Amino acid sequence: MTKRKHVEIAGGGFAGLATATAFRQRGWTARIHEAAPELRTFGAGIFIWENGLRVLKVLGAFEAVISGAHRAPGYEGRNTEDQRISYHTFGDECRMLTMTRQHLYSAMFAAAQTAGVDFETNSEIVAADPAGRLVGANGRTYQADLVVGADGVNSKVRGSLGVAKERTTFTHGVIRLLVERRHRDLVSTNPDNVINYWGPRLKVLYVPCNADELYLAMMVRKDDTEVTAIPVRKDIWSTEFPVLAHIIERIGDQGRFDTYETTKLDRMSVGRAALVGDSAHPMPPTLGQGAGCAIMNALGMAVALDEAGDDIEGGLRVWDQRERPLTDHTQAVSGKYVRARAGSDGANKWDATAMRTARHIPTGTAGITL
């Protein structure tokens, strides 16, 4: 009888959960090390497109995700005078769902538990060894057939592997928060739409998550410190967007400001150590595809290694070659839309190039029906 293969994963975010679940489904044992004391996610809302939904279906999280998520009839652009400047619909073959991050996380966590993933919280990983070992801050080492750094944008695993990287930081960033959603919040348009409000200085993305919760993503130049401030300067944001003043008024002291960045690695694996998610390929949120790419690449890795049998390093090379072009494309287009923001009137951006990722059939999801 052949021995089961084992994967040790640093990071219990979306990438870590997807990786562990996908390997468990292929007969591996899988353990996630999460530095935080609890398994949960931070942040406000999130977009998941058709490509991500397909992956969630295979991972066993799709039904839980769609129940309680929001499907907007359209994606609208409006100016500070509350006039429509663009409108786009996506159709049934390429759905765009919005939800709270915790909703997505809970569904993926439940799927990981069902698959039999092991979890270790308060377990910070400080390094990986290409021979197939994670090193904990507590001095312990964890041996495996494969080790994965899914430890986010400031990845210690990536740092320890010495993979060459090219980092781009952008001029803009975003404040993210959730506020209460009320019936008739907007009267001049359909309040179920996702709406991008464009001003000369500021931008607010209005995103219904469910019947009661609204995600606001408030974009601004990172050097405009008056408006990057938390607590949010409600007076300034309301002056630019009077139509949203009553919603902005509901913002308390919450919120966080993050700047945009992209990291491109020359390779996503070294020996038996791989990087996935924001540790490998963070991107600005302009396409709403960072987590989508993370979970696609996680599933793609499990599929490639399943095909490769005992040739772990060969499987990782195949994985990198297969998945990288779409990830590179998504990072490039996301970055382009941050740069195009200056002076833009918010005209429709959802062309075929931007939609390529959402319309992609991820590895391991061919033939499924949703």
Ligand SMILES: Cc1cc2nc3c(=O)[nH]c(=O)nc-3n(C[C@H](O)[C@H](O)[C@H](O)COP(=O)(O)OP(=O)(O)OC[C@H]3O[C@@H](n4cnc5c(N)ncnc54)[C@H](O)[C@@H]3O)c2cc1C
């Ligand atoms: C403003 C903004 C909006 C976004 N909107 C969208 C969107 O709408 N749709 C979308 O698909 N994507 C979106 N993204 C991108 C998405 O949030 C990320 O791509 C995704 O969260 C990456 O998941 P991850 O698991 O790789 O990293 P993370 O979510 O950062 O998870 C990393 C995990 O590792 C843990 N960890 C960190 N260090 C260690 C360590 N040393 N040892 C052990 N554990 C560790 C952390 O505690 C965390 O739990 C957005 C990003 C931003 C900044």
